[in-house]
Amino acid sequence: LVRLMFQTFNKNDDQIIDNEDLKQTGEDERYHKLLPTGCNFTLLLRHGDVDSDGQLSLTEFMQIFGLDSKSGKRRYQLIKKHIIETGTHYQLFCDVDHSVNPSLQVRWYRYDVPLTSVAPNHFQISMDGSLYLTPAESVHHGNFTCKLGFHDEQVQIHIVNIVERPVISLKPSFILLKVNETIELHCDILAGYPTPKIRWKKNNLLLKNRGPMMTVTAAQMDDTGTYHCEATNEGGSTQASSSVVIRSQFEQSERYLRHNIKDDEEKFAVFYSNGVRIFYAEDCQLHKAIPTYSTGLDREHLCSTVNNSTEELKRATTAHCYWKDAVITQPALYLYAILAGRKAVVKINISNARIEEVLHTAFTPEKLTYIWWEDTVWVEQRDNDKAGKLIVQLIKSASRPIQHSLTYVIPLREDVNPDLLFLPDETKTSYGYVGHIKEQALYKLNLHTMKISNRISLAPYDCSPLAVAFLGGAGLVAVRCGRQHNASSPEGQLLLDHLSDSALAFDISIHGIPTATDDERFLLTVEPKLGRFLLQEIVGKELKLKKVIDEFLPLTAWTSHTYNTDDGDLLYGLSSFSDKLIAVHSNATMIQRLFKVGKVKNRHNSSTFKANRNDEKLIETDRRGHYLVGAASNGVFIANLHNRSTPRCTVPHLRDVQILLWI
DSSP states (O other): OHHHHHHHHOTTSSSOEEHHHHHHHHHSHHHHTTSOTTOOTHHHHHHHOTTOSSEEOHHHHHHHTTBOTTTOOBOOOSEEEEEEETTOOEEEOOOOOGGGOTTOOEEEEETTEEGGGSOOOSEEEOTTSOEEESSOOGGGOEEEEEEETTEEEEEEEEEEEEEEEEEEEEEOSEEEEETTOOEEEEEEEEEEESOOEEEEEETTEEOSOOSSEEEESSOOGGGOEEEEEEEEETTEEEEEEEEEEEESSOOHHHHHHHHHOOOOOOEEEEEETTEEEEEETTTOOEEEEEOSSOOSSSSOOTTSSOOSOHHHHHTOTTOOOOEEEEEEOSSSOEEEEEETTOSEEEEEETTTTEEEEEEEOSSOEEEEEEETTTTEEEEEEEEGGGTTEEEEEEEOSTTSSSOOOOOOOBOOOTTTOOOEEEOOSSSOOSEEEEEOTTSSEEEEEETTTOOEEEEEEOGGGTOEEEEEEEEGGGTEEEEEEEOSSOTTSOOEEEEEETTTOOEEEEETTOOSEEEEOTTSSEEEEEETTTTEEEEEEEETTEEEEEEEEEOOSOEEEEOOOOEEETTEEEEEEEETTOSEEEEEETTOSSEEEEEEOOOOOOTTTTHHHHTTSOOOOSEEEOTTSSEEEEEETTEEEEEETTBOSSOSEEEEOOOSOOEEEEO
């Protein structure tokens, strides 16, 4: 029966089934109606192509059904491929030969680590030996192995690829233009793993454009139509449409419509010496100014020692704010910020532009991290009376319009006494890590229960953890090892599987602060004092060196959001030794210097880099990849990432810009 199926799919009798054969079979109504909704025959190629040559041989086709191609007898498939959409519940069956010994139990492993010793992370093992992913998450990406008892000859390998269906936004959704004006459509990828590929259609006819932006200069009447942006990856495809109307002249109603069509404008917040201001990205016009002379709760000026009447506070022009860190909630309702020397977290209501609450902390806060999937702000503090012991307080339901409070002080387990905290800020995962500067180990921390579940020894690699980057889509963690307190410890990069905590690779040649790019295609490692950018491509469970690019000038701040262009992916940086914006091409060997912005000093005198993380929020790209906002010598600048030759606009006379955040 299976051989007959193979011949049916093999349209040109070449004894090989390719993608075109499967598409033709699917177009035959007799076979198409046999498929469940959402399925197609090309999935056979995706799951059964063991040697990844884009074809199915008879042997591979038989193996899909667990059969030997020669004898036709039932056999178990040594390697099984699974492509699973994130969020779905999925079952992995262990199809080994149970006749060897029916009493033996099925055991599951992750990179030679028994799953029985792995911290629970959305998986269960059933009585029949099946492994349930409940639900599938990016952390499950990688290889699982099942064995019958401890018999190495009865082994089956399951290669699991976790994918995320694309989510896109096409702006504007309607555009009305005159002849010879320019059509400009932005197709923004909001989610999707692997990185979706984009293609454009006009009235269902395929266009040549493949990038996130569609531009038609000198538009004519026949450019009127419905434009579709389609994003596709292994998780599926999705599309969005925009209606474009070109007129030689407008009727009165169309003039009104053209004048009033306006998509949501992007805004950014500037924390500087005199307070907080919010500006429009399109033209740098002021949206709202948030005063710091009144907290809304008491008469204390946040940014000075003045403590007097309201009128005196308003006249206190000498106040100088030293903002240490700030985060924004999702949805963007509140800003939370901390100031140097203040035992407090400031909560700012964005819509009414006022400081709504001042939450007093046990110790002086050092860093804020917003865990969006828990809607919780983590407030990092140090108890200097106890040798800098790490203390954490939480602000829960941070985006809800309620009166907030800080949780009790969390010491994170007395016997561990950690002074290092590594949290994911973008990658959705259940666990972070804590550690101690004098111990070659990491402790896995459950972000929901605040309990430590596992100790990961780094001693075999002589690794003192300095920094951690979460590579969510691949289920990996990159650890920066260094000589924090042990001069003999080598610097290098250790790669861990986030699910099992097993070490996958160690590279002594890679040094610097690691960050995953927003599209999770690359790991960016920066040596700020040398001005060196190192890009590694994330391929499965490996990191492959893509490019080393040297600036040769110390870096003050840099972006990790990659913006795709025809020339390659772009990153941006600022240096206190150069007055120009720095652009980094992944396909180039040299830094490109763009327009002048003035020299921007490192506001922490390089102490940021001692903490081994890029806390300098002085240059940021928006999530859609349209704009770049950066600190200048006496203000901020906005650059359009589609035209980087000059700044789009600037905001001058902002003294000592310290933090920039997109809203």
